[in-house]
Amino acid sequence: MIAYFVITALRLRKAVTNLTQEQFIEGYRKAQLIDVREPKDFDAGHILGARNIPYTQLRQRYKEIRADKPVYLYDQNGGKSARTALFLKKKDYTDLYHLQGGFRTWSGKVKSKK
Numbered sequence: 001m002i003a004y005f006v007i008t009a010l011r012l013r014k015a016v017t018n019l020t021q022e023q024f025i026e027g028y029r030k031a032q033l034i035d036v037r038e039p040k041d042f043d044a045g046h047i048l049g050a051r052n053i054p055y056t057q058l059r060q061r062y063k064e065i066r067a068d069k070p071v072y073l074y075d076q077n078g079g080k081s082a083r084t085a086l087f088l089k090k091k092d093y094t095d096l097y098h099l100q101g102g103f104r105t106w107s108g109k110v111k112s113k114k
Contacts, residue, residue: 016073016085016096024072024099025108031070031095036084037103041076045112047103055080058087067093074099074106 019027028049035042035050042052053061055075065071071093073081081098088096099106 016082016089016098018100019072019097020100021106021108024074024097027070027097028072031072031097032065033072034065034074034084035103036073036075036080043113045103045110047074047106048109048111050074055084058084062088062091065093067091070095070097072097072099074103076102076104078102 028047033047033050035046035052036055036058037046037052038054038056039052042050042054046052051064053064065088071085071088073084073096075081075084078098078101081102085096085098
């Protein structure tokens with residue numbers, strides 16, 4: 001069991017760059033910003049400029065994400081965005097970043113539909 005977590009952590013480190021909020025803010029405007037949470041969570045509040053491609057729909061919709069541009073990912077806590085990065089890495093995406101701590105730690109600009 002411990003070996004599984006160690007191997008997964010090493011694969012994640014190769015697949016995605018973990019960014020603090022400050023680092024995330026510096027680069028996400030020049031990239032594709034993808035929120036992998038479910039639509040109800042996205043509608044309740046998301047980072048300004050983000051597109052919603054839920055993790056549960058990723059296998060059907062990943063081609064909506066361009067492989068030739070940086071991809072900035074986030075979810076609620078950071079786990080699903082990291083798994084999304086592993087999936088995209090297998091599909092030959094290379095420039096992948098995710099928000100450390102996820103949306104729950106975000107204090108920047110937010111947009112909501114309510």
